Amino acid sequence: MSDAFSSSSENVIQRVVDVTVKTGTPVGELEELYQIRKTCDFINEHQFEKVALQFPDELLADSVAVAAEIERNSNAKPFILGDTSYGSCCVDEVAAEHVGANCIVHYGSACLSPSKRLPLMYVFERRALDLEKCTAAFRDLHPDTQSHVVILYDVNYVHAINDLQTLLLPDYPNVIISELVVEGEHCYSHGRTKGQHDDTSLSERDDGQVVYQFGRRFSLKGGLSIADYRMFYVGQEGATLRNFMMTWNCCSFCSFDPIKMTARTESVSINRALMKRYYAIERAKDANVVGILVGTLGVADYLSIIQQLKETIRGAGKKSYVFAMGKLNVPKLANFLEIDIFVLIACPENSLLDSSEFYKPVVTPFEMEVACNKKREWSEEYVTDFRHLLPGGQSHVPLADRQEDDDETDMSLITGALRSQNLLSSEPEVSSFGSSVVLRNQALTVANTNSAASFLSERSWRGLEEKLGETPVVKAVEGRRGIAIAYEEEGTSP
Structure with missing residues (x-):
């Protein structure tokens, strides 16, 4: 047997494993790629003094070089x-x-959610x-030059959209190019700043001709709605495209993948997804018990939607718990079996x-x-x-209004059972057999709250017990040395 695999050898712990690391971008190309x-x-x-540089995992190889260039050419500490x-x-x-930064520079793909x-x-x-x-893919997918098309794109291709517009507009007069608009005060992107003075509604403006969603803004032709347009997306298949297709599900979508150099009409059935x-x-x-998962701490108004949810x-007669x-x-969500959804x-x-x-299941706030x-x-x-x-x-x-729904009943399309909508909305009553407070529904039967506490009481194992005051206090003693498979005082096996 090789010594490297011996149970009593420390070589296993100290052995170095070769890992392939992505090669960093040459210093001469950093300026163009990262707009230093x-x-x-x-x-x-x-006059920022501390700057936080946020990199996605795929760009971390260049992070040190970019930070060094920024520190060399500015008075800030990155x-x-x-x-x-x-x-x-x-x-x-x-x-x-956490580091007391005065501003953030965000690199790579972005959802453009307001911060x-x-x-x-x-x-x-x-x-x-x-x-x-x-351009050739666009022409193949839209042979009619009078087609009304909105061009959407991943943020990483915005630098080439003006050139694409120059090539298409002479032959396609009804093509609309969406522009990126960063919402928020003191935000900067692509040489365009947007402050509160020119902030717009998240929906269409008063004239009904401007659509502004997901950091994209485009103007529709007079007399036309979004349903009258087709969408052409430049970028890879992923969360951005899926979000657009679900939101504007009344429009047909085509896409061009710049990596695979392929174009297609999106054949995924939106109706099936819905x-x-x-x-x-x-x-x-x-569901009786709902878990509210906090999936962001940066998007504006996340605390407001938590409270509203x-x-x-509560108004639907369900229990809720918040998880961050x-x-x-x-595995994380599997730890909470008492949560129904x-x-x-x-x-x-x-x-x-x-x-x-x-x-x-994991649903959205809208659902x-x-x-x-x-x-x-x-x-x-x-x-x-x-x-x-x-x-x-x-x-x-x-x-x-709760009073409007007091007498309404609903049937589950999954189980076929009747659902009670106001189990927890009624006022608590005092039991005639004691001072304990119970909840009663309109049928004067004790409501089954199915809370996490009752679920925990039915478990055979409820985690570590504190046993406060029952555990004797002893002095600290020296523990074992070595690794768990072979402590020093145990010796070596023959």
Whole structure:
């Protein structure tokens, strides 16, 4: 047997494993790819002293070199933010505040969700786009030169969109190019700043001709609605495209992948996807205990939607618990078997989580409102931006009056059983057999709250018990030395 695999050898612990690391970008190309000069101008103009540089995992190889260039050409001290608490497309303001940063520079792909705590600058990747092949693909997919088409794109291809527009507009007069608009005060992107003085509504303006969503803005022709347009997307298949297709589900979509150099008409059935989401809504209606997952700490108004969800869930006679656990995975959520369904509060691109691998479904705030608010009906409208659900938003629907729904019953489309909608909304009553408070529904029967506490009481193992005052106090003693498989005092096996 080799000594490297011996149970008593320390070589196993000290052995070095070769790992392939992505090669960093040459110093001469950093300026073009990361817009270092513009970044330093932004820092020096506002006299920032501490700057947080947020990199996604795929760009961390260049982070040290970029930070060194920024420190050399500005008066600020840069801090590198690597492992973000949630999705890398969102601005990690919490991590930036931990180091006392005055502003954030966000690199790579971005969902453009508004952030209002710190000044912000976006620096997108300048990914290559073959304009000739992209133009040819557009012409093949839209043979009618009078077609009304809106061109959407991943933020990393914005540098090439003006050239694409120059090639298409002479032959396609009805093509609309969307522009990126960063919302918030002291935000900078692509040489365009946007402050509160020119802020617009999240929905269409008063004339009904300007659409502004997800950091994109485009103007429609007079007399036409969004349903009269086709969408052409430049970028890879992923969360951004899926978000657009679900939101504007009345439009047909085509896409061009600059990496694979392929174009196609998106054949994924939106109706089928919406029906899957509707199934999740039915599961939410059947649920008694709801877990509210905090999937962002940077998107504006996330605390407001948490409070609104708690009130909505309470009004539907359900229990709710709030969880903040960072990036989600199956083992994390599997620890809470008492939760019947989870609702994820995140940016629009990360809200549409595929929960097929999870033990319990994960729905969006919009879907939970459809399940709990009687006044909100399931229709063609699908909302991925939770800010639209808040008071003043374009899709806000006030909660139904409890008195209006006291006598209403509902049948589950999954189990076929009748659902009671007001188990927890009734006032608590005092039992005639004692002073304990119980909840009663309209039928004067004790309501089954199915809370997490009752679930825990039924478990055979409830975790470590504190046993306060029962454990004797002893002095600290010296522990064992070595590794668990072979402590020093145990000796070696023959």
